[in-house]
Amino acid sequence: MQRSTTLETVPAGRNAQRAVLDRARTSLGTIILGKDEQISLAIACLLARGHLLIEDLPGLGKTMLAQALSRVLGLTFRRIQFTSDLLPADIIGVSVFRQNSGEFEFQPGPIFSQLILADEVNRATPKAQSALLEAMEEHQVSVDGNTRELPVPFFVVATQNPGDQIGTFPLPESQLDRFLMRIEIGYPNEESERELIAGEDRRAMLKNIDAVTTPEMLIALQQAASKVPVTDALISYVQALVRHTRESAEIEIGMSPRGAQALVAAARAYAYVENHAGVYPDDVQAVFAAVAGHRLKPAGSTRFRSPAELCQHVLDSVAIP
């Protein structure tokens, strides 16, 4: 499913990488209107080699964002609609007996793609969920005793509908931890919505969009993002934040060391997207709600109605050293 690209026009080196990123953001911005922050976070999540969980009401463009990402970034894309009767084999694939050769042949499932959209992941049974989540964690799947590598890059965008309560299996905290970020898309602003209603059909636009990068280039971007410098001063800030989540009366369970690692990795990628000289406290703050929101368990008595509010409260209470 690789697309022809226009890479010839792209200058070489670091500037080339930057240009690719900027073009990707612009392209995505023409499809997902007025959601620059979410686009940046999604790209950062991808660059940090993490997986993304989008949690919002239907019709806000969750699927559109995932599809646009795969198109713009030139990744092979498969969508898995999670339903209550979905089986692990529907995700991973099955071995089929071929009569003419007399052997079993593995028929790869949709998971063998570079970008997976796991739509409404909370509708499937825990068994099917865990098949996906294990693949996310291990970057490989085992079928009939054979270990099969998943493609590189491998990026899962899962969506979840928080409004649905009946017949759903919400992901437990331990599984949520597998997603580097959880973001909400939210309603578009008035201007964007107007353009959305009046303008061209987004699905049609999506077909005409060109990929700005190749998987190889994406891997190079991921490597470059992991080299953004992190100074002692920044680590102190991250530690102060993490310590606050553990000591605050508003929060029952604070961030784990793995959560702190995830925070730094995400901030690094975000700093790369933002073209910062190093990871700034601003980058940490930008990704904090997305990285920490689903990793914190608020105290029962908390006065904050949403994880985002709670995260903002943490950021407002911790001084930058």
Place this chain on the structure above:
Amino acid sequence: MTRARGTDGSLLASLPWTLAALIIALVPHVPFLPVWISGAFLGCAAWRYIIEKRRRTLPSSWLRAALALFCFLGVLFTYSSISGVGPGSALLAIMAALKLLETRKRRDQFVLLFLSIFLVMSSLLREQYLWSLPYMVVSLLVIMSAWLRMSAGESQSPRQSFATAGRLLMYAAPLAIVMWVFFPRIATPFWTVPIDTSQATSGISDTMSPGDISSLSMSNEVAFRVSFDDAIPEPRERYWRGLVLIRFNGRTWTGRDPGISPGALEQIEVTGEPIDYEVTLEPTRQQWVFALDVPTQWSLSEIFMGPDQQLARNVPFEQRVAYRITSFTNYKISAELSNLYRSWYSSLPEGSNPRTAELARQMRSDAGSDSAYVESVLQKLNREEYFYTLDPPPLGSDPVDRFLFDTKRGFCEHYASAFAVMMRSVGIPARIVLGYQGGEINPLGGHLIVRQSDAHAWTEVWLDGLGWYRVDPTAAVAPERIDIGASDAAFEAFGRAWGLTAPSRLLHRAKLAWDALDAKWNELVLGYGPDAQNSFMKWLGMNNPTWRKMMLTLIALVGGLVMLISVVLMLRYRPPLKDNAALLYQQFVKKTGLEPHTGETALVFAARIAKTGQFPEQTVDEITEAYLDARYGRNNAAAFERLRTAVRAMA
């Protein structure tokens, strides 16, 4: 069991330090310990190091127990005792060395370091010298560095450990000084340390046999130092009386045990100017107090005058003690003497030294009077071929006969003994005085040094109307001994023998400088006893300092000092994250007059400043960018320069 004894080289980094601490703690003990203990100590250290280095196993518990028993018996055999400073420190040293052989963990190393501190302290029980303090500072530095090496591991360089140890000692120094000054000193200590009697100090003994003093003449050790309030008397006037010997058995002269004689002081009649001075006596392990000729007043209440005008103290001098004395060199003692005493002071054993007795009777009848007889005996010694030598030939029985008629070579004790026997043979009361004569003036300290080589013996004869009268027969034979002094005479001879006049003179001067320093140190530091403390407290305005008052002062001062040091440390503390870029940024924040909110990033803050419109947006952005780059970016140095210029340029 075998596994537990195995070593894995994990102590290899810190073990040499522990060994160094132990060895430096052993150093001051070495001259006093039997050689086999020092040898075993070093052997155990080397053994333990090799075990660790080659990852061998430690010796079995049976072997260790056997070694411990063997060493214990060795100490018992060497000293025939296990109590006292000598055997105590020997046991401590050898057991510390054996502890090495079961040192497996860090905890064992802690024990070893405690032991080395204990060893260092126990060396002070013997004697304190000028070098004791520098030695203790150095050894504590090494021990504490070893301690830090053990806890710090790889993260700290040896140099850092030394620096930290030095800093800790520096913090402790004011506390130590305050404790030293204010800790109540008590005239009679709470405890007494059993002194090692097997180590005899050189000095004059209670009796005098031929050869006793000549053995001292080679010892350069200081017997005592004297500082005079006024001028120092001439060498010929410097007779330091010690003990008086009155009984003679034909070979050996013996004196009395120290005892108070209330009448002794009353027998002295003095004329002329008094001489006031202070004597700092080195430990003698004896009770005798040395004073110039006849003392009439002295400072310490425990000093008393016994028969024959000899001064003594009620307990032996185990430590260096300073006392003040008033003496007279013009005096008359016991103008009257009863017949009983006359015969007592002129008794001789029956039939001893017959040739001397015969000569004495003949010379007495030729002389006509007692005083003329004294003169003629001195002239005989002067005119005939009698030689003063440090190396006299041995004398058999009747030593006075052999000396006077055959060998004719001797040292002061031979002359004094012969002269006293000559006197007693004709019924003139005579006694021998043992003490020191002369002494060397230290031009740097302005005091007089009296060494063991200045030990001297002379006689006092009782003449009718004159009382006890000092006669020094050695002066008749070798007047230069009295005029120059023994040490200078020996020194001149030494210089000539080696042909090294100038270097030996330089050496001598260096020794005098050292002695002056030593004397000052003794006076100010080691001599800081109850009296000195009392007068210092008076100077501070604390009258009648009681034990309780001093303790309270001490606690208050120590508490105050600890607080002061803590405050200094707290003020000096800098939070580690305030780096230079952050400090510059703070200057910038101050200049804006705004205060960043908690959790407000530099970029957000910059946007807020821009909103006020008070500062050029470009400057604010430049500073913010440079700050973020300097603090969080890779290109720190250049960004820092940019930040500094921008902040300085800002109005």
